[in-house]
Amino acid sequence: MICIGLEGTAEKTGVGIVDSEGNILALQGRALLPDKGGIHPREAAEHHAENLVPLIKKSLEEANLKPEDLDMVAFARGPGLGPALRTVATAARSLALSLDVPIVGVNHCIGHIEIGRLTTGCQDPLTLYVSGGNTQVTAFDSGRYQIFGETLDIAIGNCLDQFARTVGLGHPGGPRVEELALASDNYLKLPYTVKGMDLSFSGLLTAAIRKYESGAALEDVCYSLQETTFAMLVEVTERALAHSKKSEVLLVGGVAANQRLREMLEVMTQEHYADFFMPEMKYCGDNGAMNAWLGLLMYRHAKNLNMADTHVIQRYRTDQVDVPWMEKSAR
Ligand code: ATP
Ligand code: FE2
Structure with a gap:
């Protein structure tokens, strides 16, 4: 199974493609770097809107895949900036609908942990x-x-x-x-x-x-x-x-x-x-591969996962999510 993951909880737009064995097939990203001042949530959302499609295309090129090769879409539902989250969720839903594949919304913080486990080998x-x-x-x-x-x-x-x-x-x-x-x-x-x-x-x-x-x-x-x-x-x-x-x-x-x-x-x-x-x-900061990999883990272990449930959660806490795949890993 091949999953494309979209990321845009803050100012970085990220796209990654990962397969069910945990091979990272593509990793593309673009950060919004303001000249001065902080990040405005609306500007972050505009940045994602501008960059998601080009980054999806670049990711497919990098992985040498066609859109039809994608089996599922994952994206971060939160925590993050409201307008940014909504823009990415809309893009993820549109992509899943047009490809007619499942969609999984993931927790961004857990994405960081899981890509860390995948790429470092810690258990x-x-x-x-x-x-x-x-x-x-x-x-x-x-x-x-x-x-x-x-x-x-x-x-x-x-x-x-x-x-x-x-x-x-x-x-x-x-x-x-x-x-x-x-x-x-x-x-x-x-x-x-x-x-x-x-x-x-x-x-x-x-x-x-x-x-x-x-x-x-x-x-x-x-x-x-x-x-x-x-x-x-x-x-x-x-x-x-x-x-x-x-x-x-x-x-x-x-x-x-x-x-x-x-x-x-x-x-x-x-x-x-x-x-x-x-x-x-490249896997420490925000990236799309972390959401793709976590999406695959969730999909594999999901019993009651409602695929239609893709609304964003701005204050999505790490401890709100069941992680059944860890039952086996934890010593
Ligand atoms: P998140 O959405 O997870 O909160 P983010 O949008 O902050 O992520 P990251 O790339 O994970 O994005 O982190 C950026 C932060 O890392 C910035 O606050 C930046 O100042 C900080 N940072 C980058 N390099 C260093 C460094 N060498 N020392 C300390 N902080 C650093
Ligand atoms: Fe992050």
Whole structure:
């Protein structure tokens, strides 16, 4: 069975084609990069509307397939930006109708976990998912990916992006902050906010901006921002690892590009005699292949899956979805 997956929960339009053995036959994507300011949901939707058809064509070319070779369509129902989700859902429905094939709507966060398992070979990981829109620590338990910890306000990537934008570094901020942080080892105290198992970044963001505005060197603030936020992420991941007793840690999402975060997480993982996994960057950020693969898993295991049920869910939580395929993998 060959599945085409569409992705457009935020500003990246992605299309991927995957077969039932987990071979990734095509991977195409295009990100919306605004000159300044953040991402407007309507602009993201327009970006998807413009790019989906060309990316679908390119994916078919890459996989050397014809539209009739596709056996199903998958897309992310959420979580994400409403107008963006609706545009992609409409495209997915039209494609499935015109090809007369089944359609499956998937959860974006679970897509990240599943493409991570597929491409790294880890089995039953504790996952840290860090991106512009999400910050979540999850692990399989009792039939679902349970959320062990998450952000109470903004995501880590958004925190880095907002900081970078405010101090004039442009968008996306994560890579610029990482670069500048390398030039410092002068730690300035910033509020460390872990509440129970959850994280909060907005007060810390304001404090970092104030530090810069009151004259601190930008390199020092970037360094301190990374050290503080990453220590918070590693602490919550470490406690979830101890609690869940998993033996694998999987890092996914766009912020996984950060070398310092990887290093800190790897050290913690080794201290717990667990194995550390991270997909190649092209599978770490948002992409269409993750939805295609998750769609295939869901379709294969679906008993009561209603194929007509393709409405979008803006606040679609990871723990809302049954994951029957994990019953066998989990140790
Ligand atoms: P999602 O829809 O899953 O929330 P997204 O739209 O944020 O995803 P991603 O590509 O997963 O897209 O992540 C982009 C985020 O990753 C941005 O916030 C960006 O600043 C951050 N990022 C990219 N490279 C780095 C880096 N080297 N260090 C830290 N953050 C980074
Ligand atoms: Fe994502």
